[in-house]
Amino acid sequence: xxxxxxxxxxxxxxxxxxxxxxxxxxxxxxxxxxxxxxxxxxxxxxxxxxxxxxxxxxxxxxxxxxxxxxxxxxxxxxxxxxxxxxxxxxxxxxxxxxxxxxxxxxxxxxxxxxxxxxxxxxxxxxxxxxxxxxxxxxxxxxxxxxxxxxxxxxxxxxxxxxxxxxxxxxxxxxxxxxxxxxxxxxxxxxxxxxxxxxxxxxxxxxxxxxxxxxxxxxxxxxxxxxxxxxxxxxxxxxxxxxxxxxxxxxxxxxxxxxxxxxxxxxxxxxxxxxxxxxxxxxxxxxxxxxxxxxxxxxxxxxxxxxxxxxxxxxxxxxxxxxxxxxxxxxxxxxxxxxxxxxxxxxxxxxxxxxxxxxxxxxxxxxxxxxxxxxxxxxxxxxxxxxxxxxxxxxxxxxxxxxxxxxxxxxxxxxxxxxxxxxxxxxxxxxxxxxxxxxxxxxxxxxxxxxxxxxxxxxxxxxxxxxxxxxxxxxxxxxxxxxxxxxxxxxxxxxxxxxxxxxxxxxxxxxxxxxxxxxxxxxxxxxxxxxxxxxxxxxxxxxxxxxxxxxxxxxxxxxxxxxxxxxxxxxxxxxxxxxxxxxxxxxxxxxxxxxxxxxxxxxxxxxxxxxxxxxxxxxxxxxxxxxxxxxxxxxxxxxxxxxxxxxxxxxxxxxxxxxxxxxxxxxxxxxxxxxxxxxxxxxxxxxxxxxxxxxxxxxxxxxxxxxxxxxxxxxxxxxxxxxxxxxxxxxxxxxxxxxxxxxx
Numbered sequence: 001x002x003x004x005x006x007x008x009x010x011x012x013x014x015x016x017x018x019x020x021x022x023x024x025x026x027x028x029x030x031x032x033x034x035x036x037x038x039x040x041x042x043x044x045x046x047x048x049x050x051x052x053x054x055x056x057x058x059x060x061x062x063x064x065x066x067x068x069x070x071x072x073x074x075x076x077x078x079x080x081x082x083x084x085x086x087x088x089x090x091x092x093x094x095x096x097x098x099x100x101x102x103x104x105x106x107x108x109x110x111x112x113x114x115x116x117x118x119x120x121x122x123x124x125x126x127x128x129x130x131x132x133x134x135x136x137x138x139x140x141x142x143x144x145x146x147x148x149x150x151x152x153x154x155x156x157x158x159x160x161x162x163x164x165x166x167x168x169x170x171x172x173x174x175x176x177x178x179x180x181x182x183x184x185x186x187x188x189x190x191x192x193x194x195x196x197x198x199x200x201x202x203x204x205x206x207x208x209x210x211x212x213x214x215x216x217x218x219x220x221x222x223x224x225x226x227x228x229x230x231x232x233x234x235x236x237x238x239x240x241x242x243x244x245x246x247x248x249x250x251x252x253x254x255x256x257x258x259x260x261x262x263x264x265x266x267x268x269x270x271x272x273x274x275x276x277x278x279x280x281x282x283x284x285x286x287x288x289x290x291x292x293x294x295x296x297x298x299x300x301x302x303x304x305x306x307x308x309x310x311x312x313x314x315x316x317x318x319x320x321x322x323x324x325x326x327x328x329x330x331x332x333x334x335x336x337x338x339x340x341x342x343x344x345x346x347x348x349x350x351x352x353x354x355x356x357x358x359x360x361x362x363x364x365x366x367x368x369x370x371x372x373x374x375x376x377x378x379x380x381x382x383x384x385x386x387x388x389x390x391x392x393x394x395x396x397x398x399x400x401x402x403x404x405x406x407x408x409x410x411x412x413x414x415x416x417x418x419x420x421x422x423x424x425x426x427x428x429x430x431x432x433x434x435x436x437x438x439x440x441x442x443x444x445x446x447x448x449x450x451x452x453x454x455x456x457x458x459x460x461x462x463x464x465x466x467x468x469x470x471x472x473x474x475x476x477x478x479x480x481x482x483x484x485x486x487x488x489x490x491x492x493x494x495x496x497x498x499x500x501x502x503x504x505x506x507x508x509x510x511x512x513x514x515x516x517x518x519x520x521x522x523x524x525x526x527x528x529x530x531x532x533x534x535x536x537x538x539x540x541x542x543x544x545x546x547x548x549x550x551x552x553x554x555x556x557x558x559x560x561x562x563x564x565x566x567x568x569x570x571x572x573x574x575x576x577x578x579x580x581x582x583x584x585x586x587x588x589x590x591x592x593x594x595x596x597x598x599x600x601x602x603x604x605x606x607x608x609x610x611x612x613x614x615x616x617x618x619x620x621x622x623x624x625x626x627x628x629x630x631x632x633x634x635x636x637x638x639x640x641x642x643x644x645x646x647x648x649x650x651x652x653x654x655x656x657x658x659x660x661x662x663x664x665x666x667x668x669x670x671x672x673x674x675x676x677x678x679x680x681x682x683x684x685x686x687x688x689x690x691x692x693x694x695x696x697x698x699x700x701x702x703x704x705x706x707x708x709x710x711x712x713x714x715x716x717x718x719x720x721x722x723x724x725x726x727x728x729x730x731x732x733x734x735x736x737x738x739x740x741x742x743x
Contacts, residue, residue: 040141041455046341047233053242056352058403063421064274071326079425089417089495094349100130101447101470105566115578121567128465135172145175148237156586159608186246187387197603213324240321244390247316255312262296263396270403285541287406310393313385348420351408352401357517360391410516412495413509439486444472492562497524497573501559505535508555519576594742599720609717610743617683621737624673629733636717658711668695670702
């Protein structure tokens, strides 16, 4: 006997054949031999973990800021606002602490993955002894997924051949959709789905934050349809508000004129709101503007117009992301899942970024110390935040977004770099809604909190590897009481030599030698120390070191003890030097490598493509058809800095545009190719400046140009097909046999 079952999908109904033994009323079989997945406790909640990027404590309206975030605010109203939540002051380290529940140096992430070095605290390689929340929850029976930014895979493992055990799938997440990098373009991101490169659609209305929300909503719905007897854990890590700051034009228009009064006034208004809201006590004092950040009134009229426009973009980016996340919350509400979903939303992985002094429309030039001047940026004022720009607001706005605290991103000695707003919502379990929590909390506390909420004890071994102790302390105790005694009583902080130590309301802090918009090489061992009593000085405005030398000595010793336990030493400050020095870490390809690449959809990270060095050369072997050939042969980079070889009406064209400005832009054109096989050569000749860039066909010179310097192009590379779908041809029209590249 066969029963007919109607399955409704959208508006379509499909008639399916179902045997009697599949009836829903049949008792669940007790399998004896099939390997079965573990199941979490029956009341275990769904978990939705969110962490934005480079958002300061005083940016969102939920924490008194000028940027409206109604979804974040609504979660705060339905849950709890944590006003003393701490990060590590930098991206990869914060994410490593969040994912593992361990101190960032203790799991090899003393710095961002791009500047790793061969010291235990700085390898940028998560150890097998520190299983992530994805792995622990997955093994306990959760379905797990990760959407957005992954900056915790070592650079040399990001190539198309892996290894993949430190990609999100290998870290315990069943599904990944996002980007493996510090940043990506909101309009044309470099996307990966699980292990595979993905091309975003080349449409005018595409934005990454909307795409991430679409994929997260779809995944939640599929999980609910297929596995609704299991809870899920989804981790959303958007790139907002990290550069490039971009947003839909209609959202930017919403903020027109909103920041014309300048960063000094906006900071003062935010500070006043924070007092009215109860985030700060009425007698709190605002910290002063750090030396070097200009007063708004000192700027020219053009500078004010330009910088206000940049802040409009930053605000639009965060507001737009908040709206996309609102769609996720609505989907959970509509499906009836929101009540038993624990939402932990961390608004920023560190303080707002102080890294672009007077802003930028092409931040990649900053790594070359070729910052744009105001006149050049003014020409981009009409298109700020569009696909034509990839920049960030000036340092003054970052300082305002970190209200009320001093300093910001990179500065682990001061609260502007360390404190971010966190909201926790769990309608089924948090009864005291809309309240504040002031207990000291830290990223490492999130993992043990999730485990406690789920009723899970983290394993002592994973895959036969003994697990190192979890450093964090669950803050679930605070859900029921604002007056519950603080359990996380001490914590060290260190980033690029800036360091601090917290114990029972006191904070000892080193004095920053240089601000983040300057590259330091100072010896951090010589930094002076400050002392703050946060119980009476919550904004770190009054240094009391001279009056309390014994307390300062106690905390300095506390830092040293923690630093030795967690592999913090040796201290280094040279971010740029470590970034450039490729000998400090392994590489997919060594310098002076020769490789043969073939056309296809494969995407090669910059460390998996021979870097531009003196002597760099390539030979592209193709079969031409004639004047109709038009399109790419190979390339590396983006529209803000690239090198590419293509055919135009059957002729080879080399485009070397490493900075996006005319001074370094070189275009070499050859003669139209006859039908048949050809070898197109590109070479950089010379061991020192001036260099010569040459284009040849079948060994015969076609064009050349002088180069005063060789500028390495950042970004991924391709052969045959560009990294994103273009309006024009996706290939050159010719047949590409191979591209041999050597440096």
